[in-house]
Amino acid sequence: MSLALPEEAAPAAIKATAIAIAGLSVRFGEALAVDDVSLTVPEGASVGLVGESGSGKSTVLRAIAGLVAAEGQIAVAGEPLGPKRDRAFFRTVQMVFQDPYASLHPRHTVDRTLAEPLLLHRAQGIEARIEEALVRVGLGPEFRFRYPHQLSGGQRQRIAIARALMLEPRILLLDEPTSALDVSVQAEVLTLLERLRTEQGLTYLMVSHDLPVIAHMCEQVAVMREGRILEVLSAEAMRTGQPQHPYTRDLLAASQGYAAEPGSSR
């Protein structure tokens, strides 16, 4: 897989591999949700996984995070992963989920939500780090003792991102981070994610069904269908509409908006 990254998006450490997946399969009973997937995410890159529901794109993320059992090899920062994820793993890799209404504990304040990963990892300087984290995601200290129901959808997703960043991971797994949000809020969260990536040299593996969002956020895109990766192409090729696979062409055409039936009068 060759990479052609624009200068500003490619930090010096690009040669190293953040995530390497080889022959990954996930079975749910009889069903093969992920079927022999191999993928490489270079350090500092932003790679997207697109596909329709049931294509297995979220399952790939969940397999990396250790949330589902999988066959095959996964290595993070050169270290092969075993069946269980240890603490060191979660200091390197964190995940942001789709629905900020479901992913935050409704009876925990922002303060407690952000403190939890630090307490679990016996980190020091919790006070200062929570305040810093809120500033980092563009929220003021006044949000610190609020409950999730006192926040808007965009604010909740900012908290979820802040929580993921508490342990200063190098890799973020983003599972449809903006699909529950309004367009203007989506723009804010995407811009925040871009800024954080530049500032902290993060690596993103992002899943979405929204091709324009993926093309905006990633340099490289893997298209999935029925558990397999059909093709990997650059976001540039996707934006300018030069995919190889007919399925990707269909997806792209459908993302451009409604086209009347061929032969209809409209």
Next chain:
Amino acid sequence: MSALLAVEDLWVRFPRRAGGMTEAVRGISFDLGRERLGIVGESGSGKSMTGRAILRLVRPPGQVTAKRLTFDGLDLATLSERKMRKIRGARLSMVMQDPKFSLNPVMSVGRQIAEAYRLHTGGSFRAAERTTLEMLEAVQIRDPERVARLYPHEVSGGMGQRIMIAMMLAPGPDLLIADEPTSALDVTVQMSVLRIMDRLVAERGMGLIFISHDLNLVATFCDRILVMYAGRIVETCAASRLEEARHPYTRALLGALPRLGRERQNLAAMQRDPAWKEAPSVPGFA
């Protein structure tokens, strides 16, 4: 084109516990012919409430007032609840966003569609059965005989949404209000659902109000667009000319949207001007 639906100065209000009123829809006016009218806006803009108010589905303590609310010559504001029930579902129909909560979980989907048809048209069992299969076929469900026997939990989200649409269309309504009918669907399924609605507008002359947050979709699917913000219409335009929209809110929405087929641009953060809320609603007449 005589208007199928005429709305003038429509308000939807909810009393607040602390006193005063929350105004969800604030004095909007528009009409609808046999066309595809898109209503776009973000959450809380009042677009769904507008649809529910037309169908008189806003429950007390919510209050709906309008200078005029007429559908094909009938005054919806003063119609008795009994007469309203006769029209609702038969001539005026609504497709909701989520099929999981709109289908009856303990009745096979075929029976639900047949019931809707018989209730609103008074047709026979045999006609209902035939229509059910026809409608399922129309929404591109393969093997309709088999699917008609399934229960809602046995079908996927995309299929559930198509079944909902089949049910709403079986009685042959004159006006369909579709509230985010395809937001939960994959893009390719979304296209086939839109084609069905498109055909009904073109062939049966149905009027369609298409409520959506997806600017790109509305711009390519509808004839005309109303942009709502804070309960008011801030701008109206031909769908094909959305790119030339002038209102700063519409411009900001367009600027916030990642696009394919062009150079990658930074997404603009929306600066909301309090004056947008205060400006009077723009009339949405064709």
